[in-house]
Amino acid sequence: MRELLLTGATGRLGRTVQKEFSKQWNIHPCSRSRGEDLTTLEPTDVVTDKIDFVLNCAALSSRGGCVKNPVVAFKLNTVWPKKLAIFCRETNRRLVHISTDLVYAGGLPPYTERSPAVPRSLYGWTKLLGDIAVQRNNPNACIVRTSILVGEAGAPMTTFSEDILSGRATHFHVDCFRNHTDINALAKYLSECLYSSRSGLVLAAAPYAMSRAAYAYSLLKRDINLIPAPDDIPHDLTLRPSKIIG
Ligand SMILES: NC(=O)c1ccc[n+]([C@@H]2O[C@H](COP(=O)([O-])OP(=O)(O)OC[C@H]3O[C@@H](n4cnc5c(N)ncnc54)[C@H](OP(=O)(O)O)[C@@H]3O)[C@@H](O)[C@H]2O)c1
Incomplete structure (x- = not known):
């Protein structure tokens, strides 16, 4: 049995990982x-001796949340991954x-692992700096x-x-393109990825991008409210993923 520290265990991805990972994993959840609180803890506080794999799903994941709490965003999305990376290297643990x-930025799609990243939000910047670290x-x-x-x-x-199926989302951007990616399929890939020796950056997402409105229509199959995306969000984030999910 492999011993895994899962940060962000109560989040969307963390919960899905707990559902999707096979019985080969013994998951130590952290949230x-x-x-x-990973903004105040050190890796030695949460990574016990028996843990040999770490999956870092903890994040301040909303654009608005990062603007409201910039210090927390920087500590969790940038500083924590850096500390974890150093700790996992020094103790020879596998980190994903x-x-x-x-x-x-959303202006020069399609994006690959080699594309320059220039975020347009504080969330994007804190995540990018975390990735670089x-x-x-x-x-x-x-x-x-x-x-x-x-x-x-x-x-x-x-x-x-x-959000679409519950009716919480009611208006949809016609001009904002993303590779809507199945969370369960992504979790399955993360198990594979932890076992593998793949290193560096990998784009893992659905094979094609579509507008958020087209995606909503594909689920609801009825007329929906279409709106343009505001200027301050990236419009075309089409990825050309090297790992196709789903
Ligand atoms: N959701 C998406 O559409 C999406 C898209 C692309 C990439 N991602 C990335 O996928 C990863 C997982 O995102 P998600 O959607 O699962 O996020 P989420 O649903 O917002 O969950 C965030 C997790 O981080 C934990 N967390 C927040 N603040 C913390 C702190 N100070 N100390 C310790 N844990 C803390 C939360 O714990 P509590 O619940 O206990 O607060 C929760 O378990 C993130 O790296 C995100 O950037 C997500």
Whole structure:
């Protein structure tokens, strides 16, 4: 049995990982609501001796949340991954860290692992700096960069498809393109990725991008309210993923 520290265990991806990972994994969940605030802790506080794999899904994951709490965003999305990367390198543990397509500006798609990343939000910047810190401090770590997650997660924060199907999302951007990625399929890939020796950045997402409106229509199959995306969010984040999910 492999022993895995899962940060962000109560989040959308963390919950899905707990559902999807096979019985080969013994998961040690970690999250703020369990009393483990990673902005104040060190890796030695949460990575016990028997743990040999770490999956970092903890993040301040909303653009608005990062603007409201910039210090927390920087500590959790940038400083924590850096500390974890150094610790995992020094103690020879396998680290997989999760990143986002919102590190790209949205003007020069399609994006690949070689594309320059110039975020347009504080969230994007804190995540990008975290990715760079992981790459620099732990060349064996893998950074899995994905797009907007869809599917049933059953977490306090909901996925885009959960918002559409519950009626919480009512207006949809016609001009904002993402590779809507199945959260369950991504979790399965993360298990594979932890076992593998893949290192560096990997774009792992659905094969094609579509507008958020087209995605909503594909689920609801009825007329929907179409709106243009505001100027301050990246419009076309089409990825050309090297790892196709789903
Ligand atoms: N959701 C998406 O569409 C999407 C798209 C692309 C990339 N990503 C990336 O995927 C990863 C997982 O995102 P997600 O959607 O699962 O996020 P989420 O649903 O917002 O969950 C965030 C997790 O981080 C934990 N957390 C927050 N603040 C913390 C702190 N100070 N100390 C310790 N833990 C803390 C939360 O714990 P509590 O619940 O206990 O607060 C929760 O378990 C992130 O790296 C995100 O950038 C997500």
